[in-house]
Amino acid sequence: MNTKPPVTEPALIQARSKFRNMRVEFPRSSKDEFSDKSGIKRAVVCIDNSMQGQILLRHTKAVAEGLGLPLNILHVMESANAEHGPSDPIHWQIKYQEAKDHLLRIVNEENEDLTIHDHFILNGIAGDEISRWANDHDGSLMAMTSRCGLSSGTMRHGYLGETAQKLLETSTSSLLLVPPDVPASASVHYKRLMVPLDGSQRAESVLPIAMRIARKHDAELVLAHVVSEPEIVETGPHDKEAYDLMTHMLRYNEQNAHAYLDRLQSRLNNGTVAIRTIVENDGDPRERLITLASAQDVDLILISAHGRTGMPNACCGNIARHLVSNSHIPLLMVRQQAASRPDHPEMSTDALGRRIFSDWAH
Numbered sequence: 001m002n003t004k005p006p007v008t009e010p011a012l013i014q015a016r017s018k019f020r021n022m023r024v025e026f027p028r029s030s031k032d033e034f035s036d037k038s039g040i041k042r043a044v045v046c047i048d049n050s051m052q053g054q055i056l057l058r059h060t061k062a063v064a065e066g067l068g069l070p071l072n073i074l075h076v077m078e079s080a081n082a083e084h085g086p087s088d089p090i091h092w093q094i095k096y097q098e099a100k101d102h103l104l105r106i107v108n109e110e111n112e113d114l115t116i117h118d119h120f121i122l123n124g125i126a127g128d129e130i131s132r133w134a135n136d137h138d139g140s141l142m143a144m145t146s147r148c149g150l151s152s153g154t155m156r157h158g159y160l161g162e163t164a165q166k167l168l169e170t171s172t173s174s175l176l177l178v179p180p181d182v183p184a185s186a187s188v189h190y191k192r193l194m195v196p197l198d199g200s201q202r203a204e205s206v207l208p209i210a211m212r213i214a215r216k217h218d219a220e221l222v223l224a225h226v227v228s229e230p231e232i233v234e235t236g237p238h239d240k241e242a243y244d245l246m247t248h249m250l251r252y253n254e255q256n257a258h259a260y261l262d263r264l265q266s267r268l269n270n271g272t273v274a275i276r277t278i279v280e281n282d283g284d285p286r287e288r289l290i291t292l293a294s295a296q297d298v299d300l301i302l303i304s305a306h307g308r309t310g311m312p313n314a315c316c317g318n319i320a321r322h323l324v325s326n327s328h329i330p331l332l333m334v335r336q337q338a339a340s341r342p343d344h345p346e347m348s349t350d351a352l353g354r355r356i357f358s359d360w361a362h
Helices: 053-067 089-108 126-136 162-170 207-217 240-268 285-295 318-326 345-352
Strands: 042-046 071-078 118-124 140-145 174-178 192-196 220-226 275-280 300-304 331-334
Touching: 042 053, 042 126, 053 071, 053 089, 053 140, 053 174, 053 207, 071 089, 071 126, 089 118, 118 126, 126 140, 126 162, 140 162, 162 174, 192 207, 192 285, 207 220, 207 240, 207 300, 220 240, 220 285, 240 275, 275 285, 285 318, 300 318, 318 331
Parallel strands: 042 071, 042 140, 071 118, 140 174, 192 220, 192 300, 220 275, 300 331
Antiparallel strands: 174 331
């Protein structure tokens, strides 16, 4: 056998009505004031052999319902020799049946009706296969635990699992990452969402998605900005001129940030979603956003993969990467489609007035 699956079987336990090969249509919301450039067409929950499958499925379902997306399940049968096909067809068939049963158990444990649009069982190394599948299926929102591919013995704060890291670096898909320490509950209902913003159109591209999820869950939407401390070259330990300039810039940036978020709130506020703005001016924005999300009891963070500078050769900016790696709160990182227009300087300047916001999001 020299050909390599992915192995698919559209009739996964045909007698089970929860696995119906049909598109699930959810009601879509009315047109938002901001255009959605994410191009997300489907939600795909990547189930591994850990105990987190149930929690991950519920969070993916909550997001999929908010965005009106069909829900799919993907599982990889780990095999280091996937390039050469299974060496023992009987053993492979047993593994395949076990994988189907594993997926079926997770779906059947749901107390409420759950319809799976389609399922995919792949064979190979999880990170490689999931990344390849995601790149072959444009517009997929890939959901997995943030420590996916990381053994329990090496699990620690601030570290992505190998599979999650692979998908982050080699795919162009938007990602829903659920930390393993998220509390388990019978169902997921978001009460508060947070969107970090830096004044760029890339960062704002998350807003239509956030609005739709917030509307579906009747959740509050928090728009957040952290004002960084400006870098000024001081001539000595008591450089009063430098101190006065820094104080002035911080005050100016904070005022500008409040005005910017207030304008966004006004544009978004149509009476269907409660919107609140927060401006912080203390500490590293990366750590401050994580602290802020916890202090505000946020259930889901939504962030654009790139912000104002939008470095084209990086899989995401340093703020997004830090939150992806360190957040203890589920995080949805949205990637724009390649065809989307980059930020135009004149539009960004108009949005912020005289721009002096620090360059803290990439």
